[in-house]
Amino acid sequence: MAKEGDGADSIVAATITDDAPTKAISSQGMESINATATAMTKAKNAIVVVEEACTSSKKPEEPKNPKTQVLIVPLRWMSLGMTRAKQQLVLLLAMRLRTVKTQMMTSKLQEVKAEADEKLKSISGENVLLQINCKALKNENAKLFKGYDDLEAKYTSMKALVKEKIKAAKSQAEAFKIELEATKGTNAESISKVAELLKSPPGFFKKQVKEYTTMVSTHILLVAKYLYPRIELEAIGEGYADGTSEEQALKLINDINGVATSIFNESLDL
Structure with a gap:
């Protein structure tokens, strides 16, 4: 006790x-x-x-x-x-x-x-899902960056190519400008010279030239009428439309000069 x-x-x-x-x-x-x-x-x-x-x-x-x-x-x-x-x-x-x-x-x-x-199990599961999603996002991000780099490289290449094309076009335009300046007034002078020459040849030569000219003109008018049925041949015989300047006429002559030469050569082969 x-x-x-x-x-x-x-x-x-x-x-x-x-x-x-x-x-x-x-x-x-x-x-x-x-x-x-x-x-x-x-x-x-x-x-x-x-x-x-x-x-x-x-x-x-x-x-x-x-x-x-x-x-x-x-x-x-x-x-x-x-x-x-x-x-x-x-x-x-x-x-x-x-x-x-x-x-x-x-x-x-x-x-x-x-x-x-x-x-803890729930958080661990969520953590696993987050890691999977994070990995997928990283892969997608890497693909996007790679695509961006490829596009940027293509853009740089195209930009350089466009610059070269523009430079070449400018050079070609300058060359064409020089050639046009050199040939300015040539067609008018040629027409005047041809007219003077046509006055001097003998009658036989005039007749031959007239026949060939008529044949070529007929051929040209035939092709024009065939391609454009609504065209009025009488209006062609009347000459240029009212208000047509000499510069416009010369421009039209330059535009059809190649076609006219081709038709003329074909008519000589007939």
């Missing part, structure tokens, strides 16, 4: 070393233990109060619930005039409360752990 002033540990040690401590608990005491344990499982705050009472030497405050009042008596106070059976009852109750609390904490920890595992 613990002496007055000893701590709760001394009471526990003394109680455990007694001979057959369980025999000191009557059937009525066991019923009291069971009833008290049932009441304490329904009142969670009593667990905390009992634990504080087991480790504190101060007198605890009065509980709000009168049903738990008997459970907050410190073990040191029980050693004063308390029977061994009652001490054993309180100790068993404290041990059962500790066991219940441990089980509750273990169950809660298991629930939290299971919930954390589920969340």
Whole structure:
């Protein structure tokens, strides 16, 4: 039996070393233990109060619930005039409360752990999907960059080619301009010269030239009438339309000069 002033540990040690401590608990005491344990499982705050009472030497405050009042008596106070059976009852109750609390904490920890595992699995699955999507996006991004580089290379090549074409076209235009400047007025001079020459040849030559000219003109008019049935031959015989300038006439002559030469050569072969 613990002496007055000893701590709760001394009471526990003394109680455990007694001979057959369980025999000191009557059937009525066991019923009291069971009833008290049932009441304490329904009142969670009593667990905390009992634990504080087991480790504190101060007198605890009065509980709000009168049903738990008997459970907050410190073990040191029980050693004063308390029977061994009652001490054993309180100790068993404290041990059962500790066991219940441990089980509750273990169950809660298991629930939290299971919930954390589920969340971890969900997050892991989402992470895998994100990694797959990220890899696909990286591949697509690489393809887009490659396509952009190819297009940029083609654009650079086409730009250089266009510059070369423009440069060549400018050079050719300058050459054509020089040639046109050199041949300016040649057709008018040729026509005047031909007219002068036609006045001087003998009559036979004039007749031959007239026949060939008539034949070529007929051939040209025939082709024009065949291609354009609505054309009026009388209007052709009247000459250029009113308002036609000399420059326009010379331009028309230059445009049809090649065709006229071809038709003339064909007429000579007939």
